[in-house]
Amino acid sequence: PLQDFCVADNSSHVFVNGFVCKDPKEVTAEDFFLAAKLDMPRDTKMSKVGSIVTLLNVMRIPGLNTLGISLARIDYAPLGENPPHTHPRASEILTVLEGTLYVGFVTSNPDNKLFWKVLNKGDVFVFPQGLIHFQFNPNPYKPAVAIAGLSSQNPGAITIANAVFGSKPPISDDVLAKAFQVEKKTVDWLQAQFWAR
Amino acid sequence: PLQDFCVADNSSHVFVNGFVCKDPKEVTAEDFFLAAKLDMPRDTKMSKVGSIVTLLNVMRIPGLNTLGISLARIDYAPLGENPPHTHPRASEILTVLEGTLYVGFVTSNPDNKLFWKVLNKGDVFVFPQGLIHFQFNPNPYKPAVAIAGLSSQNPGAITIANAVFGSKPPISDDVLAKAFQVEKKTVDWLQAQFWAR
Amino acid sequence: PLQDFCVADNSSHVFVNGFVCKDPKEVTAEDFFLAAKLDMPRDTKMSKVGSIVTLLNVMRIPGLNTLGISLARIDYAPLGENPPHTHPRASEILTVLEGTLYVGFVTSNPDNKLFWKVLNKGDVFVFPQGLIHFQFNPNPYKPAVAIAGLSSQNPGAITIANAVFGSKPPISDDVLAKAFQVEKKTVDWLQAQFWAR
Amino acid sequence: PLQDFCVADNSSHVFVNGFVCKDPKEVTAEDFFLAAKLDMPRDTKMSKVGSIVTLLNVMRIPGLNTLGISLARIDYAPLGENPPHTHPRASEILTVLEGTLYVGFVTSNPDNKLFWKVLNKGDVFVFPQGLIHFQFNPNPYKPAVAIAGLSSQNPGAITIANAVFGSKPPISDDVLAKAFQVEKKTVDWLQAQFWAR
Amino acid sequence: PLQDFCVADNSSHVFVNGFVCKDPKEVTAEDFFLAAKLDMPRDTKMSKVGSIVTLLNVMRIPGLNTLGISLARIDYAPLGENPPHTHPRASEILTVLEGTLYVGFVTSNPDNKLFWKVLNKGDVFVFPQGLIHFQFNPNPYKPAVAIAGLSSQNPGAITIANAVFGSKPPISDDVLAKAFQVEKKTVDWLQAQFWAR
Amino acid sequence: PLQDFCVADNSSHVFVNGFVCKDPKEVTAEDFFLAAKLDMPRDTKMSKVGSIVTLLNVMRIPGLNTLGISLARIDYAPLGENPPHTHPRASEILTVLEGTLYVGFVTSNPDNKLFWKVLNKGDVFVFPQGLIHFQFNPNPYKPAVAIAGLSSQNPGAITIANAVFGSKPPISDDVLAKAFQVEKKTVDWLQAQFWAR
Incomplete structure (x- = not known):
């Protein structure tokens, strides 16, 4: 500022x-x-992955502009998840308000080490800037809720599966087949799933 | 990072x-x-101002180092407050989990304009970096609770009354009497209050 | 830049x-x-606290924009002071051109430690970013003059007494009475002083 | 610096x-x-994806420390690729020295828009910080070579497939099956591919 | 960003x-x-110093805005040079594509130490931000070519001789005669050379 | 900080x-x-260019570390000057305490435009980061004095003539002869002047 x-x-x-x-x-x-x-609580039924992120960034609260901070609430259905994603412009600190969460982040090449933890109500975990991370509610019966602070007024979010298999236009299936070491028809099937979203 | x-x-x-x-x-x-x-909930009885701040900064979670983010829970007794203070190194975004809060911040010279709001459960408010701000629970019967994100792993907090009247050693009462346009004995009395802290 | x-x-x-x-x-x-x-020299007679700050920031010199620097001259009447204040966006380095100054700054919670010094002509002192600091001319007969560099083209200044007791509109006296551990009528009296400014 | x-x-x-x-x-x-x-030229035969990145960062040239820059050469086999990845701490500018490259990056949620281009020798393309991007050599007979500048002395690289399916320890297949909308056995098969890496 | x-x-x-x-x-x-x-290759014949810099900065590629990176190709005639200059807003990392280069940079006062090296094809050298540096092709028969990454989308370049002796309007020859410890007529002669450029 | x-x-x-x-x-x-x-006042007699810079940076005042500010006093002999130089890490704001100064800075390529001004006592001028600038006392009888703030705790200074002609070891005279469009023996003579320093 x-x-x-x-x-x-x-x-x-x-x-x-x-x-x-x-x-x-x-x-x-x-x-x-x-x-x-x-x-x-927000209704998670419309989400294929069983989670809804309510992110209060500068687009929602104009006073956040230039201040380097935002806040999010995340609702998780039973067995719901906030799937692997990165924030290109923010680190994150999250606390569980309700339920249980299996959370983790993966370091960059070449180690790709997973740091993970099961969090209970009141626990806190940190996700460093730009690294792939996720939260998953392992409880098949109960929802979970978390609140998170992010170190940018516009952290951005890149949901890996959507960005890779659901981009508009799609990335060539030659590229993705080789990247994921699968056949092109598998890629085509995946792209069909995410394109629909 | x-x-x-x-x-x-x-x-x-x-x-x-x-x-x-x-x-x-x-x-x-x-x-x-x-x-x-x-x-x-944390016990606010020991606090003269009726509030307890639980700040999770880099001293509490070493993984926060270099990441530019921290998280706080604040408990307010009925009529309790988080008194006027600044964070020299962070902006803040706060949401009310329980109860009601009268909150505000004051801009710098020469306007010293107060931006204030009464927040209910689920509401969100933003305090820009370095500005004097406060939260007060106006309800004489019920406690309040808030969660806040701050844009630094070590935001610092300067509680105005304590820093001005309770510094160690004390600031000369000549300085404070003139600054606050009061008599030196008033300053001395105030310093006695905060020195005891 | x-x-x-x-x-x-x-x-x-x-x-x-x-x-x-x-x-x-x-x-x-x-x-x-x-x-x-x-x-x-500038006339300090109109100042209740006996000092005039001439700050050359980006509003005065448009070429300073984006350059991260400004310069100030401060004139102090005998027994005059630059009362406790913070710069939310700058550190400061000050040298005494004329006279004597008792100067200091207070660290953040929980220590609120006062670092102070009496400066004579030609001496230099540093005030870290965002911390409450002041300068006072202890000489009852002679004025003092200082020059200071600040690490922003728009450092901002928050004079504590004015921001706390003279904001527009005023902060609730409930908040200030509890913060300063005084009676509400004392707060009201103080607010009347600073509101008049 | x-x-x-x-x-x-x-x-x-x-x-x-x-x-x-x-x-x-x-x-x-x-x-x-x-x-x-x-x-x-470097030998790309050992690479499953048909590319070798020679990154000159601060670990290779100690003088780069604090300077915010690094340089890379990338060799692509015929039909080889630098698979979808992000640099958590750098933007990139790339020029083709030899051959042809199909390149692109995908924006963050919710649009996940692909910006792509086919580059010939001497062409230049830019990949913004933190976004998923790739380069693919569409020529089945000829190798390709590129040189790239990156805006950090330690940009980091997260190869998506490896970080998601090859982390150590692996991410739970419950999480990945839901994220990619595939069956757990498909995830298990993918993890076996990348774990072997 | x-x-x-x-x-x-x-x-x-x-x-x-x-x-x-x-x-x-x-x-x-x-x-x-x-x-x-x-x-x-670009034609270096029109250059008095025997070099042409092709800088791809934000003025050439608008997508570079805010990304902190640019790329340059430099062509050197036999015995040509990129004369002593600074980049006020960038560090540089350079690799030799063709030929040989004698390169160096000079540290700031008081040491003014020259770090230099002769680079061959494929070698890499780093020039820290803001320091005076140069590249010279010592080969009287063969041209040289280099590619460089710079840590800004708009690094700026200050060619020392041109800025000092060719500014518009010229710097007073009193100033330059004393600075370079030469007679004013020598300065005037130099200014005539660079003014013509 | x-x-x-x-x-x-x-x-x-x-x-x-x-x-x-x-x-x-x-x-x-x-x-x-x-x-x-x-x-x-400091004695300028030992200076070949007739000026002495007293820079209070982090090496002189350890408390300046991380604070982004420093302060300098410059004494100028009659006809003395602070010769063309850059600060690789700071902008500067200068005020004249005594005497008169002809000051200026030169923009980067390709314009190399000189912005200059004659300053009298009490006047203020700004020098943007990284640009070549100077101050010269045109008065043959009276000294001049200035105070300057700089936007770094360690601005660095590169005196152009010294860095170019007085580096240790010297820059090849081939390079300098071509850069300044002079004969090598002129370069050798200049290097002898500055090497002696």
Whole structure:
């Protein structure tokens, strides 16, 4: 930040790294506020992977612009998961509000070491910036809930399966077949799954 | 970060900006984990201002080193408050888990404008880096609870009243009497309150 | 900086983190210059605390935009002071041109340790970013003068007493009474002092 | 950088963010040099995906420490590829020295848009930081060669297939089956492929 | 970067630190691409110093905006050189594609130590940010070629002789005569050489 | 900064980017203080160019470590100058305490535009990071004095003439003759001047 605040002006037609700001004279407390209902469970039924991420980033709360922080609530169905993904612009610290989570992250080449843990209510875990990580609710009967802080107002998220097999247009199946050491028809089948999403 | 992670080695006798790291070969998932019991209410009775901050920073979770993020739970007694303070190295995003909070921050000179809001359960508010801010539970009967993300692994906190009137050694009462436009005996009385802390 | 310079265009209606720049083709040496009369004593009589800060930041010298530096002259009346304040976005290095100054800064919680020193003409002292600090002229007969460099083109300044007791609108006296461990009528009296400013 | 250079001392037992430096008095031109033979083709036969990356980062050239830059040569067999991967700490700019490359990157959620291009000798393409990207040599007869600059002395690389299916220990197949919408036995088969690596 | 990409909009009349971005919806793969012909020798005959730098920075490839990287090809005539210069905003890593180069950089005051090396084809050398450096082709018969990565999308280049003796308007010859310990007429002669350029 | 302060431990044998810190428990106000006598004229007679720079950086005041600021006093003899130089790691803001100064900076290639101004007592001028700049006292009878803030605790300074003609070992006269478009014997003569320094 180069001033007290720079509230994002989502109506502007000028695009910059981050967002241009509203005229500071027109900024109000509402710009730093959201009635986000973060206390309310969200319905995970529509999710193929059994989870819903409610991310409060600068697109949701314009006052976050330039401040380097965002907050998320994640609801997990029984056996639901937040599948392997990366945040290209943020580290994450997560605490479990309800239920149990099997969580982990994988380091970069060449080790690709998995650091994992089973978290219970009240436990906390950290996911370093840019590394592939996931959370999975191993309980077949009970949902789980977590709250996470992220070190960017716009962390971004790249869900690995969707980005690799569901990109628009699709990545050539020659590339993916060789990358995953599978046949092209397997790739084509996977792409069909994720393209539908 | 200049590598996947740099877990703080709290036993080292070498001090740097941040912390030196453990040998990466000895890092385990425990370094990124804390059984923090963030789901458990904490007793606010011992606090003169009626609040307890449980801050999970790099001193508590060594894996946070270099990652630019931390997480806090704040418990508020009925009529309790997290008194006016600044974080010299972080912005903050807070959500109310239980109860009601009157919150606000004040901009820098010359305007010293107060942005304030009453938050209910599930609401979210943002406090920009370095600005004086507070949270107060206006309910005389019920406690409140909040969770906050902060944009540093070591945000620091400067509680204004304590830093100004309770520093060790005390700031000269000449300085404080003129600054607060009060008599020196008032300053002396205030310093006695906070020195005892 | 991402180019040789980005001179602030104070006439622009586009707000960004920092300032948008003038067309580089229209930039002249005047944009990097100010006939600031930093050699001239300023009258401290109008100041309740007996000091005047002449801060040359990006609002005064547009060429400072993106350059991370500013300069200030501070004039102190006999027994005058630059009262406890923070710079949310800068560290400071100060040298005494005339007179004597009792200076100090206070570290963050939980220690709130005061580092202080009496400076004479030609001495230098450093105030780390975001920490509460002050300068006081203990001499009842002679003024003092200092020059300071600050590590931002827009350091910001939060004068503690003004921000806490003089915000617009005022912070609830419930909050301040509990924070400073005083009665609400004391807070109300203090707020009346600073509101008048 | 906070000094002219800070040459990595790879023999040190002190770990920091980045690397500790050699005593500047013992630094020589050799610390900034490598007889890297970047002009020489490398044998891609041992690579399952038909490519070899020769990355000159701070582990190879200690003088790169703190300088925010590295350089890579990539050799591609006919039909070889540098499979989908991310650099958690760098953007990349690549030029083709020999042959033809089909290249692309995928944006983050929710769009997962593929930006792709076929590059010929002398062409240049850019891969933004943290995004999944790849290069593939579509020519069944001729090898290809590229040179790339990366915006970090230690960019890191996460090869998606290896990190997801070849982590040590493996990620639970429950997690991966749901993430990729495939049966667990398919996951188990994939993990067997990459575990063998 | 605060989003996946921020492609420079070179047609905008709004100037910022870096460049404003194109509407992300209008970005295409072409924005990250250049048919730069980096494989083609360039004619060095028009250069007084016998070298041509082909720098692919954000002005040439708009997709480089905010990404912190650029790439250059340098062609050297026999006995040609890239004369002493600095990059105010980048470090550089260079590899020799053809020929031989005598290269070096000089540290800051007070040591002004020269680190130098003769590079052959395939060798790599590093030039730290902001330091004066050069490359010279000592071979009187053969040209040389190098490729370099630079740690900024807009590194800038200050060719020492041109900036000092060829500035527009010229620096006073009083200043330069004293700086270089030569007579004013020598300065005037030098300025005439570089002014003509 | 990642903590309130990180006072440089100049006695340490561990070298890092910047400096390792003293044990915070042993830090005192003396670490932030220097009896620098910045009010005292310094003798410029020993200087060939007629100026003395008294730079208070982290090597002089250990408390400046990580704080991004330093302060300098410059004394100029009549007709003395601070010759063309760059700060690879800082911008500068300068005010004239006594006398008159002709000052300027030159932009990077290809324009090499000189921005210049004659400053009188109390005037202020800004020099952007990394650009070549100078100050010259045009008065043949009176000395001049300036104070400057710099945006780094270790700005570095590269005096152009010394770095180019006085490096140790010297840069090949082939390189310099071609760079400055002069004969090799002129270069040799210049090198002899600066080597003696």
